[in-house]
Amino acid sequence: MADNNGKNFVIGVDLGGTKILAGVFDTKLQSLGTTKISTKPQRGSDAVIERVARCVLDAIDECDLSTKQVRAVGIGAPGAVDPEHGEVIFAPNLDWKEVALVKELEKRLDIPVFLENDCKACLLGVYEQELKRKQRHVLGIFIGTGIGGAMIINGELYAGSSHTAGELGHMVIDVNGPKCSCGNKGCFEVFSSRLALFRAIQAAVKDGQKSVLTEMLGDDLKDLRSGDIRKAIRRGDKTVEKIVEEAAEYTGIAVGNLVNILNPEIVVLGGGVMEALADEMMPAIVKSAKSHVLPGTYRNVEIIASKLGDNAGITGAAVLAREKTR
Amino acid sequence: MADNNGKNFVIGVDLGGTKILAGVFDTKLQSLGTTKISTKPQRGSDAVIERVARCVLDAIDECDLSTKQVRAVGIGAPGAVDPEHGEVIFAPNLDWKEVALVKELEKRLDIPVFLENDCKACLLGVYEQELKRKQRHVLGIFIGTGIGGAMIINGELYAGSSHTAGELGHMVIDVNGPKCSCGNKGCFEVFSSRLALFRAIQAAVKDGQKSVLTEMLGDDLKDLRSGDIRKAIRRGDKTVEKIVEEAAEYTGIAVGNLVNILNPEIVVLGGGVMEALADEMMPAIVKSAKSHVLPGTYRNVEIIASKLGDNAGITGAAVLAREKTR
Numbered sequence: 001m002a003d004n005n006g007k008n009f010v011i012g013v014d015l016g017g018t019k020i021l022a023g024v025f026d027t028k029l030q031s032l033g034t035t036k037i038s039t040k041p042q043r044g045s046d047a048v049i050e051r052v053a054r055c056v057l058d059a060i061d062e063c064d065l066s067t068k069q070v071r072a073v074g075i076g077a078p079g080a081v082d083p084e085h086g087e088v089i090f091a092p093n094l095d096w097k098e099v100a101l102v103k104e105l106e107k108r109l110d111i112p113v114f115l116e117n118d119c120k121a122c123l124l125g126v127y128e129q130e131l132k133r134k135q136r137h138v139l140g141i142f143i144g145t146g147i148g149g150a151m152i153i154n155g156e157l158y159a160g161s162s163h164t165a166g167e168l169g170h171m172v173i174d175v176n177g178p179k180c181s182c183g184n185k186g187c188f189e190v191f192s193s194r195l196a197l198f199r200a201i202q203a204a205v206k207d208g209q210k211s212v213l214t215e216m217l218g219d220d221l222k223d224l225r226s227g228d229i230r231k232a233i234r235r236g237d238k239t240v241e242k243i244v245e246e247a248a249e250y251t252g253i254a255v256g257n258l259v260n261i262l263n264p265e266i267v268v269l270g271g272g273v274m275e276a277l278a279d280e281m282m283p284a285i286v287k288s289a290k291s292h293v294l295p296g297t298y299r300n301v302e303i304i305a306s307k308l309g310d311n312a313g314i315t316g317a318a319v320l321a322r323e324k325t326r
Numbered sequence: 327m328a329d330n331n332g333k334n335f336v337i338g339v340d341l342g343g344t345k346i347l348a349g350v351f352d353t354k355l356q357s358l359g360t361t362k363i364s365t366k367p368q369r370g371s372d373a374v375i376e377r378v379a380r381c382v383l384d385a386i387d388e389c390d391l392s393t394k395q396v397r398a399v400g401i402g403a404p405g406a407v408d409p410e411h412g413e414v415i416f417a418p419n420l421d422w423k424e425v426a427l428v429k430e431l432e433k434r435l436d437i438p439v440f441l442e443n444d445c446k447a448c449l450l451g452v453y454e455q456e457l458k459r460k461q462r463h464v465l466g467i468f469i470g471t472g473i474g475g476a477m478i479i480n481g482e483l484y485a486g487s488s489h490t491a492g493e494l495g496h497m498v499i500d501v502n503g504p505k506c507s508c509g510n511k512g513c514f515e516v517f518s519s520r521l522a523l524f525r526a527i528q529a530a531v532k533d534g535q536k537s538v539l540t541e542m543l544g545d546d547l548k549d550l551r552s553g554d555i556r557k558a559i560r561r562g563d564k565t566v567e568k569i570v571e572e573a574a575e576y577t578g579i580a581v582g583n584l585v586n587i588l589n590p591e592i593v594v595l596g597g598g599v600m601e602a603l604a605d606e607m608m609p610a611i612v613k614s615a616k617s618h619v620l621p622g623t624y625r626n627v628e629i630i631a632s633k634l635g636d637n638a639g640i641t642g643a644a645v646l647a648r649e650k651t652r
Contacts (some may be wrong), residue, residue, distance in 0.1 A: 020620055021623050025579075033538075053446075080375055090621065124465050134488075136487070137486060137487050149587075152485065153479055153480075154479075156481070158479065159589070160588060160589025160590065161461075161462065161463050161589050161590060161591040161626060161627070162461060162589060162626055163589070164586075164589045164620070165585065165587065165588055166587035166589075167586040167587065167620050168586065168587050170583075170586050170618075171587065172579050172582070172583055172618060172619055173498050173499060173500075173501055173588065174499075174501045174502065174554060175499055175500045175512075175576070175579060176500065176502070176504075177501075180621065183617075184582075184617070184618055186500075186501075243419070250501070253498050253501060256510075257496075257497045257498055257583075258587070260488060260493040260494065260497065261475075261484070261485050261491065261492065261493065261494050261497065261584070261587065262491055263328045263486025263489070263490045263491035263492075263493075264486065264487060265487040291509075292496075292498060292512070294490070294493050294508065295416065296498055300487060300488055301487070
């Protein structure tokens with residue numbers, strides 16, 4: 001560390017479609033503090049990059065540090081990214097195409113910036129901080145607004161040939177299922193993402209099924225959040241419970257498929273939906289996965305929910321920043 | 327080679343549920359000759375191992391060689407195998423459980439024997455002989471009686487944590503689909519394997535649909551083979567053509583799922599069904615795969631049918647034997 005000119009800190013940024021989260025870490029990955037602001041993607045990529053820079057600077061200031069003490073910034077961005085050229089190639093939920101994120105951020109921060117896909121960053125955080133790099137082959141499934149994934153293979157993030165490996169949210173598991181935003185039918189994401197849960201609950205309520213959520217939020221279920229779903233289940237809401245149970249069963253089928261294909265030592269589930277609903281969903285996920293994995297392949301496979309929650313992304317981005325400046 | 331005491335040849339064996347194929351290769355992987363006998367799994371594992379040994383010895387004799395000139399034997403066996411301990415752990419289509427194949431073969435042959443899963447051996451053969459190891463990430467899908475797969479990741483066969491990676495035939499692609507022999511519903515294998523094609527054709531004929539196959543083979547379609555399906559299509563059989571087209575579409579969906587997850591440089595389709603029906607199936611497979619791969623991920627992915635056919639397994643097993651005795 002001394003050989004890094006007293007630059008003893010790294011920043012991890014999680015750039016999402018809704019919010020930007022920045023965390024300051026020391027080089028042992030201890031968190032010193034985090035800052036969060038909204039993304040406001042409708043303002044365009046320049047404005048968002050400006051906001052990312054501000055979030056990073058605020059986080060540094062919040063921790064009573066100066067940019068001179070920061071060795072590097074890692075950032076996880078959604079969609080297809082090109083880490084080598086520091087570009088976000090295609091990010092539908094930011095409405096970005098070919099944005100030179102790294103160059104633009106470095107211009108504003110005067111700190112080296114390193115880019116990774118958000119799910120890959122999350123898995124890197126889980127692998128380093130939560131799993132302590134104990135396994136060689138790890139599958140990460142992140143369930144939020146959409147569903148994405150990433151893999152550790154032979155102890156390293158697996159990128160694939162054009163850095164897009166891990167797009168498991170669009171694995172078709174029901175060819176005749178409901179239409180997905182990607183244009184195909186019956187993708188995993190259509191059944192188990194936050195959007196899928198919200199749609200199913202709204203449809204059920206519209207259909208006249210009873211739910212405590214209408215008491216909590218009104219008949220239009222405005223501002224429904226994953227946390228509300230948890231509260232509803234804990235208050236005995238059978239309508240919501242059944243919908244979540246079904247989403248968990250589909251998740252288990254997806255996990256089963258992926259375990260058969262990849263034979264990892266461990267499957268880690270994360271993302272906002274899992275953070276809010278792990279207790280409610282995990283038993284059904286594990287049961288459904290077990291019944292879909294071939295005999296022999298299931299042995300020794302662990303299926304767990306990450307405990308890092310929202311911090312997986314910033315932690316992984318910090319790990320990246322640290323790795324790149326060792 | 328001289329440093330291997332004049333042992334300038336390796337043998338590759340493909341042990342299938344129906345037949346055993348053994349091929350003699352020089353260390354540049356030029357084939358000198360092959361021998362084939364039926365497996366007769368109903369006689370039990372000892373008898374089958376005896377037959378494998380006989381097939382190997384016949385192949386050596388056929389090429390006017392002696393066992394003393396053979397450096398090693400590689401063997402690809404179906405099901406879950408443990409290469410390290412030389413054991414076939416579980417092979418449903420041989421009805422084997424925990425068979426010490428390597429030890430038993432070495433006893434009979436007095437040549438070092440190396441074991442691999444059959445699909446992994448096939449992909450190794452394709453990778454070395456057909457692709458010339460040009461790509462770093464390769465997905466192999468082998469469609470025969472059942473469907474299996476294997477992956478090359480970072481230039482090496484990927485085994486997973488317990489050597490069962492690649493079981494993509496049981497990827498669920500239609501949760502409400504027909505029942506599979508594995509107990510689940512709508513596995514890839516249920517739609518596109520040789521058995522699936524045969525079942526669909528038999529059902530269509532029983533249902534009164536016209537097919538030239540009944541002229542060729544009689545109403546019960548006894549002894550139907552993949553080659554007959556090709557002949558029927560070439561004779562303008564619309565019933566058979568439609569069934570094969572559907573199987574190809576499902577295969578394309580599976581390929582799409584796997585490309586999204588693994589982002590390989592190339593997907594190679596092989597196995598008996600592809601050997602017989604590549605011309606008929608490939609256009610529909612590629613079209614369906616393209617429509618299921620996320621934009622950005624499809625770029626640069628090649629989807630091809632292997633030209634090695636039946637020789638993929640013995641070639642890969644020979645590659646293994648050569649690698650292990652370098």
